[in-house]
Every structure is written in structure tokens, then in C-alpha cells.
Amino acid sequence: MSDNQFYDSLEEEKEPGRTFLDSNELVLNMGPQHPSTHGVLRVILKLDGEKVNGLECVIGYLHRGIEKIAENRTWAQFGPFVDRLDYTAAVSNSMGYCLAVEKLLGVEVPKRAQYLRVILTELCRIASHQVWLGTHVLDIGAVTPLFYAFRDREDILNVFEKYCGARLTTHAFRIGGCRWDAYAGFAEEVLHICDDLGPKIDEYRDLITGNRIWLQRTKNVGYISAEDCVAYSITGPVLRASGVKWDLRKRQPYSSYEDFDFDIPIGTAGDTFDRYMVRVEEMRQSIRIVRQAMEGLMEGPIIAKVPKVIKPPVGEVYVSIEAPKGELGYFLVSDGTAQPYRVRVRPPSFINLQALEKMAKGSLVADVVAIIGTLDIVLGEVDR
Amino acid sequence: MPEVPEGNPVPEKAPAAPAPVAAVPAASTKPAPVPWESTLVQQLRTAYGDRICNATTFAGQNYIVVDRSVCHDVLLNLYEQSDYTSLTDLTAVHYPKDELPFEMVWILHSMSANERVRVKARFADGEAVPTLTDRWVGANWMEREVYDMFGVRFAGHPDLRRILLPEEWTGHPLRKDYGPHQQDEGWVRKNLGIESGQ
Numbered sequence: 313m314s315d316n317q318f319y320d321s322l323e324e325e326k327e328p329g330r331t332f333l334d335s336n337e338l339v340l341n342m343g344p345q346h347p348s349t350h351g352v353l354r355v356i357l358k359l360d361g362e363k364v365n366g367l368e369c370v371i372g373y374l375h376r377g378i379e380k381i382a383e384n385r386t387w388a389q390f391g392p393f394v395d396r397l398d399y400t401a402a403v404s405n406s407m408g409y410c411l412a413v414e415k416l417l418g419v420e421v422p423k424r425a426q427y428l429r430v431i432l433t434e435l436c437r438i439a440s441h442q443v444w445l446g447t448h449v450l451d452i453g454a455v456t457p458l459f460y461a462f463r464d465r466e467d468i469l470n471v472f473e474k475y476c477g478a479r480l481t482t483h484a485f486r487i488g489g490c491r492w493d494a495y496a497g498f499a500e501e502v503l504h505i506c507d508d509l510g511p512k513i514d515e516y517r518d519l520i521t522g523n524r525i526w527l528q529r530t531k532n533v534g535y536i537s538a539e540d541c542v543a544y545s546i547t548g549p550v551l552r553a554s555g556v557k558w559d560l561r562k563r564q565p566y567s568s569y570e571d572f573d574f575d576i577p578i579g580t581a582g583d584t585f586d587r588y589m590v591r592v593e594e595m596r597q598s599i600r601i602v603r604q605a606m607e608g609l610m611e612g613p614i615i616a617k618v619p620k621v622i623k624p625p626v627g628e629v630y631v632s633i634e635a636p637k638g639e640l641g642y643f644l645v646s647d648g649t650a651q652p653y654r655v656r657v658r659p660p661s662f663i664n665l666q667a668l669e670k671m672a673k674g675s676l677v678a679d680v681v682a683i684i685g686t687l688d689i690v691l692g693e694v695d696r
Numbered sequence: 697m698p699e700v701p702e703g704n705p706v707p708e709k710a711p712a713a714p715a716p717v718a719a720v721p722a723a724s725t726k727p728a729p730v731p732w733e734s735t736l737v738q739q740l741r742t743a744y745g746d747r748i749c750n751a752t753t754f755a756g757q758n759y760i761v762v763d764r765s766v767c768h769d770v771l772l773n774l775y776e777q778s779d780y781t782s783l784t785d786l787t788a789v790h791y792p793k794d795e796l797p798f799e800m801v802w803i804l805h806s807m808s809a810n811e812r813v814r815v816k817a818r819f820a821d822g823e824a825v826p827t828l829t830d831r832w833v834g835a836n837w838m839e840r841e842v843y844d845m846f847g848v849r850f851a852g853h854p855d856l857r858r859i860l861l862p863e864e865w866t867g868h869p870l871r872k873d874y875g876p877h878q879q880d881e882g883w884v885r886k887n888l889g890i891e892s893g894q
Contacts, residue, residue: 415727544832545785558807630785
């Protein structure tokens, strides 16, 4: 810039409405390797100072073509793959897939297997929420709750390990029921977790809920209205925190959920704090369900008679369950052969993540971290 | 392998040849498609005539097959007249041998009635599907994924780009003619600096 141009620009500055420095928008890349994105999520932020003027998600870094893999496996062989979708809640994925294939086959799962499934998926929901709680709170700046949450999650993972030998990618269920029965000492350990967890959740509450920094960082942050939730097809705790009392376990019960008495916690404000409260309360409700299922666990077979070679009739079904992240659905198309013709996974994380732009626009850059955390996404499921 | 006795160890991978006769034990109720008759179907038939091709219940789940010319209208009609306010999911299925190879599947959900309905329509290769982003904002990413995976274009979509694969990738992986090990070798060499991703 020549001197004249510089002075000219100062002249322009005298015009009303102009400032000496134009505010320039800055583009900031957050991720894909960023601890608060909980995986490989890249967010391109358009910033004006600290304010987010726009953002765009770039996803697909973890795309493994799970749906394509399904078309080249048999129905049973695809079972272990679904664990790799939402790897913090592998048991739920397995539950959804098995229920969908069973629907296609018309197989009735024995009652004992249904109860066992409920016990394990609800434990899994607690474990998934504990991962969410620990990391979300850590993102916002509190380090201690992470250790509490992961310490308590360990007990649940130990049960999974004893039940099926794996802690994360469990492949806990089979088409038609369960592969394994409850091991010796299962009931004691599960009930012990239930007894322990109540006071531990109180501990989380004491650590977090009343904390002034926590309140300031979460209240009125990442607001989304119930109407917007429906327009964005959002499900799960995010939808419930906006005041919509919708839970598939209650409204479209599967796997004997109608036998159990539990409440659906809902929020009113639709902000990060309400979503926190909803998820914490869901953990308590899960304990209630596990206790009832443990009490009602009857003797009997654990797997229905399913042919060795599964060949469902020609047709298609859509079966969805209430996974910890939201509605996890499987749309299966069978052409009558031993391999699926098409498997579509309706991933709650993928669909909920879409609302990030809406929720974060106009907020501060620090709040983006809180909003990603509160959406509770898992990139394995977003990218599949 | 005509008959498989119970308890006989059989490899999971089934041969493509003859189907086992007793594939499903008698205890299970094998689902079969039956016509779906309801006031909703009646309403749609009066409104759209024979462009509602059929309405079927399979395994307790209802779906309507419609002609592609009215699919957008039917979906909006379900939203406005019958309170199917949630778009649960949308996806596509590829039938390469058929004249209209792409089947679009929309899954709608009514919270008030606690019911789901699937709407299906067939499209030719290269034909644009009307977008639903004008009614459901959430359709944006779902349609981008269908475009990415099947190469189905959506007319009126505000931002139709690939979503999971890189923008420069060639090919659409969920088409049936795309092999399970196939990939864009050129892209992999250029961007990852390796000979092959396999």
C-alpha cells in the first residue's frame, strides 16, 4: 500500500459508521484432531473475534463403509460389525440389529433372553452416559468428574467382560436371543452396581450441578426448541431436554420394556444444562429398570430356534430402538438370500450433529466445545 | 445342502445354490405382505388416484409405493393432513437390473398417532429426486449421504455435495456395480501418497 492510499483510507475512516479497523472474519479449523471433538470431527468456524458467525462440519474421516460391508456378509456375520458404530454403546447397536433381523424372520425371542438384553443394554446406557459425562465436563474445564465417571464405568465394563469376554466391542447378542447365559455371580455383581451407582450419581451431582462455573457455561448455551428438534429429526436426550416426552422404550416398547416401571425425564429449557440433567436422570432410571429386570429374570431358554443359515423372506423392515444417543434404526432389505440386500443404519449421532450449526451460530467459540459435548456424538456412528 | 439337521455344524457362509426347505422353524411366524387398508390410504387414493401404486403391510409395518411424479406431494400431504411431522430417515436402494433402478425410501413418523409409514418411489438413473429440505431441514444431510453413496441427485437441494467421501472421489460406493474392494485409486495415490488403500 502506498502512502497516499494509506492516508486515503484514513480519510474514509472519518465517514460515519466506519471504524479504523474493519472487523475481519477469521476462519478457524477445529479438528479433526482436537480432543473436544470426541473423535475425528472437523469443524470449520467462521469467527468474528470470539463470536461464531457460521460453521460447517466436515465428516467422513472414520468412514469404513459399514453398509457396503453388510451386503457382502451373511446376516449373522454382520453382527460384530454393528458394534463398531457407536463403540461406547456397542450392546445397544447389537440389540437394534438383532431385533431388526428377528422382525424380518418373525422369530420370538425367549423371555429370559429379552430380560438379559434389557439388563445389559441399560448397563450399557449408563456406561455410555458416563463416558459422555466425564468427557463433556472435562471439555468445559472440570477435570475431576472424568475420573469419577470412568472409575464407575469400569464396574460395568467388568460385567461385560465376564459376560462375553469383551469390554467395548461386545457382540453380546445373537439373532434369536443371547449367546451366553448369565454367569455365576452375575446377579450379585449387577445388583451391587445398582446399589453403588445411586450414591455415585449423587456424587456427580455434588461435584457438578451446583457449580457456578458449570452453570454459567451451560445455562442458555446451545438452545434448541422442540420445533427445531422435530424439523432436524433430532431424537434422544436432546429432544427430551427440549420438552418433548418421547422415548421409544415407552411409546413403542421392544424386548419387554413394557414390563418395567420407569419415568422419562424431560427438560424444559432445551439448553446444555437441561440435557445434562436429563442424561443424569436417565442413569437413575436405568438403574430402576435393571433392578426390575434382575428381579423378574426367569428361568428358561436364552435363544430361539433359528436356522444355522439365516435366509429371511423377501421383504424389508425398519426397526429402531432408543439407544443412549437417540433413535438407532436399522432398515433391512432382504432378497431371500443368506446375505442382506441392503442395510441402512439410521445413526442418531449423524442426524443430531446436523443441528450443531443451528445451535452454535451466534454463540462464543468456547461454547462450540460445550455444544459438541452436549450433543453426545460418536464419530464411529456419524461416519459409519 | 437340502436339509440342515439341527445342531449340525454348518459354515456360516451359505452356498448360493438351493435354499434349505425348513429355513425357518414352524414356531416362528414368517411375515408375509398383505394389503394395507386404512382411511389414510383411502384419502391418498382419492387425492392421487392410481398414482398410489400399492399400500402394503409387511411384518406389521406399513408402506406405500407411489409414482415418482407425486412422491413429494404425498409426503407433504402426509405431513399436513395426517400429522406425520417427523422425517425419521430417508435412504435409497439400488436394483441395477430394473428399468427404474433407484428406489427412494422415506420413513415418516407421527408422534401424535405413534405410527410410522414408509413411502417408496422408483427413479431412473440420473433422474433428480425432489428434495425434502423445503419441509424438513434435517433432510439436508440425509440427502447428501444418498447423493454421496448412490449418485442420486436431489432437485432443489441447497447444498448438494458429498458428505462422507472426499468431494473429488469418483464413483458411488453403495451402487451394486461398485465392488466391495473398489476404490478411487487415483485419489488415494494423489492424496494419501500410497499405492493402494487396501
